[in-house]
Amino acid sequence: MENVVVPTRYTYCDNVSSVSYATRLLARSSYLIIDCEGKNLGGTDGVLSLMCIGTERAEHVFLFDVLALKAQPRNAHMPRRLEHILSNPAVRKVMWDCRNDFLEVLGQYGVALQGILDLQLAEIHSRISVRGEKEWKRMARLAAGGKRLPLPLIKQNPDLFLGVHGLQGMDACIKEARLVVTGKDPQVVAMHKANGSTIWLERPLLPQLLQYAAHDIEMIGALYEYFKQNLWIRPSNEDTLVDQSMRYAYSLYYQGRVADDHIFGSSSVLPLDILREPHGLTVPCHGCRRMLSLNCYTIYRQGRKIHSRTNLCRICQIKLLIKQVNYPVAWVNVSF
Template structure:
């Protein structure tokens, strides 16, 4: 078993008060949540884990135990909504949605490390177009390279997401990975195990260890110049758009073809000017550059009814949906 992380379990007001005083003195927080199918229809928050910079101190807030004391958590919420306090996260979308749903708190100052990894592919790793395409041919829900080449317009400036575990391995960090016993529990019983009380010590340690992993990556990314004082303000703006992308889409069933997939929504890295129209798949308002556009009879242009990312999701999930064309 992996070495267990040290943490403070916060399930009453005195422990929350201590945690809040400690977190208030940290310019950077590391945040990650656990729960039942968080971010999708039927999702529920169980734990909100927050660490200080470099994960030197970790606090595991028991959302269920603290349910009667929501009104007493305002000092903590003021930290979460303070844009001067950076919040390092990995794929912030689900956590942002669940914290907003549970506490009506909209976090600010997010630095999403998943986006930093994507930016580093071109700025640091110097990946070319071929490497960009090959990312879609590997892992779950892969797409054959021939299909990608036949639909090159769909994949233009669309990025395949990478998981935190893969990034930890590639970085060669000495930090231990995820506890295989807990991973096996997930596979056997699903994410509902997070809603049981009392939570086994293994699950609490697993949740705390994720804060250590994100903290290690954040420090590694800064050392490797993936995150710098120059690019961090832009990364925060991108991360906030990333957080709101799921918030605007809303919860959908886990098997929805336009639901979660390992592909970055468009209009996140770059906020395109001009009018925005609604995608019939993910229901997000997006700029015209996010859609397929073609000439119709009579010389006028039309756009696809679903955005390019949603079309890629159909290819990844081997799903069908009628593509129609709407005059621009």
């Protein structure tokens, strides 16, 4: 028998009364699920179209039409109460790859989301701490998914790839977890491929797109439940995961918006100094512009003393390999 797809229920918020109704319900939820849709989010020409927020278990899903609400006075489209909820570190925000959404909400509303729990990071964390994955599996994951990182290259450069993890997409995670939840609507995925993300700027928005956005919240909610059931997220590691998630949220902040083809833009590998807090001397990367610990770079030692480091962090060097770009990597003297 064919699976019956039950559409996700949502409330579309494009005026003052719907926003205040949403805010009242969101304020009562023990945690929020957040995901944004728009044109090229995080890019130089990025435009936020929908800010989607769900209550616990996605029981209520609100789609804030950012473009429609722009015409309203500020206290109507981003009431103080909602701003407080979003910026309150005590209110958990469950997200999947929060980086671009964080930039967009900050750019649009001047609100830095706090208390983020990023499931994309929790998935990586669980590989070692719960699933006991070994080094060969870490390397296999890096080489998988058409990342243009052949396994022999990874094996031949153990120092470059030390502690580097491949990122997983939401759909791939749902498949791996064998969750009984419908994945992304293939028709909308095809529309994205054919017309790009500008489809999110059209008004009225196609019902299929609204449904797609609401369904993303439902999928994140289902993953969160699965992660808790399997102890990938538990009371003892949740605070650590939030600290890591906040570092992840800010990881694109220093570089700011970049063009799609920017060689040091985001990639399919997890940046360094996210799972571990930066420690010791921190120095700037010429590529991603982050201040990073020395072990995030290729290091040249004279005896036991660190003499110099590369101007690019190891992740930015890996981006050059993935994008097959010739870019001069220089040595910078290290002085303590």
